[in-house]
Amino acid sequence: MKKYLYLLTVIVTFSACHRNDFTVTGNVSDAEGKTLYFEATQIDKIVTLDSIKLKSDGKFTFYAPKTEFPEFYRLRLGSSYIHFAIDSTETVTFQTSGKSFTDYSVEGSEENKQIQEVSKAGSLLKNEVDKILSNTGTSDSIRIANAKRLLNALDQYKKTTLPIIYGNPKSKAAYFAIFQQVNGNIIFDPFDKEDSKAIRAVANAYDVYYKGSHRAKQLYNMAIASLQAERQLKQPTLLEQAKEASLIDISLPDIKGKQQKLSDLKGKVVLLDFTAYQTDYSPEYNILLAKIYKQFRDKGFEIYQVSLDNNENFWKVSASNLPWICVRDEASIYSTVANLYNVKNLPSAFLIDRTGAIQKRIASIESISGEIQKLL
Incomplete structure (x- = not known):
């Protein structure tokens, strides 16, 4: 009788201890001896909350205090992750395998099924x-x-x-x-x-x-x-105030990380081009630029192309084999440089003469050859 009373006391005490906790439980097959980590995904860092060395049955259970607002967590096995979120004392159950950890099933939370979809x-x-x-x-x-x-x-x-x-x-x-x-x-x-x-x-x-x-x-x-x-x-820019008469210098990194200054091209006729490769127009547009560049590059012509793409990988892929100077402003449309040049639409281009003075804003890239020839 005393034995049963003791077990009942343990069960009641255990339940009381986790009354305000949420539970993450489940099974990871084919992962015996591996360590499963339970981590909190905070805004600025990852915090390990608990871990378990998995046994042959692969079962695991983690507890953590519920939070006032929704919070995000992950299960980590090696370099693979299962992401999920909690906002109550719910129980979320995962079933997965050590061989394909991210191919899992989740029960107890419809929103975590959507997170799985994402x-x-x-x-x-x-x-x-x-x-x-x-x-x-x-x-x-x-x-x-x-x-x-x-x-x-x-x-x-x-x-x-x-x-x-x-x-x-x-x-x-x-x-x-x-x-x-x-x-x-x-x-x-x-x-x-x-x-x-x-x-x-x-x-x-x-x-x-x-x-x-x-x-x-x-x-x-x-x-x-x-x-x-x-x-x-939408604000008036310095370029508007100067009526596009003088050069505003630009110094931005190319795909190799080297700073490229627009002013270093003084002595050449330069097409300053603001664009974004992550657009529908970009491939055909760059083909037109390539024809123009091939026509005039040996006569003292250069293109200084500023990408406002937010995706660095996309920019590097697109710019990797372009023959002219390609730089990127990671601020994207929040770019101070683009604002100074009054860039409100993409693409936007300007012709700069050999003295470094802006001659005109280009309305159509198809008709630019004659303008370049005049400056050369």
Whole structure:
């Protein structure tokens, strides 16, 4: 009798200890002897909360205190991850394998099923980006094919995630989708017109439902930065005030990280071109530039092309075999340089004479040959 009373006491005490906890449990087959980590994915760092050395049955259970607002976590086995989110004392159950850890099933949370859907879309995008990065070449056809493949891959990712974001912008899955990255580059750019709409939708929802949380503040700051960028582009610029008479110098890194200064090209006729390779017009546009460059490069002509792409990988792939100077401003449309040159649409180009003075803004790249010939 005393034995049973003791067991009952242990069970009651155990239950009381975890009354305000959430539970993450499940099974990882084919992983005996491996260590499974339970980690918190904070805004600025990853914190290990617990770990377990898996036995032959692969069972695991983790507990953690519930939080006031939704928080994000992950299970890690080696270099593979399962991402999920918690906002109550719920129990979430995962079933997976050590051989294919990210191919898992999840029960107990519909939102974590959506997070799984976002994760799968992100993995597909990363795989496609990696294939594109390995498929470099010097021909225009290869560059155009790579650009189209990447645009298509991004479109496919957003076709999966945008319904989740707009369907329930206050959801944990919507937040998770907004902050996904590929090779260190964000997918949803706060300075892109269409992407910023999705970000603001989630920011507004979090401000209403989770006001005061650090993630709501993070989203709010992103939304404000996006709005400021749009307003800044509408302000009169120094270039307008100077009536485009003098050169505003630019110093930005090329694909090898070397700083390239526009003023170093003094003595040549220069086409200063602001563009974004992550656009539909870019492949054909660069083919036109290539014809112009080939025609005049031996006569003292150079192109200084400034990319405002938010995706560094995309820029590097697209610019890797272009013969002219290609630099990138990582600030994207929040670029101070672009603002100074009154760039409100892409592409935007300017002709600079041998003295370093801006001669004119180019309205049509197709009719530029005559203007270049005059300056040469």
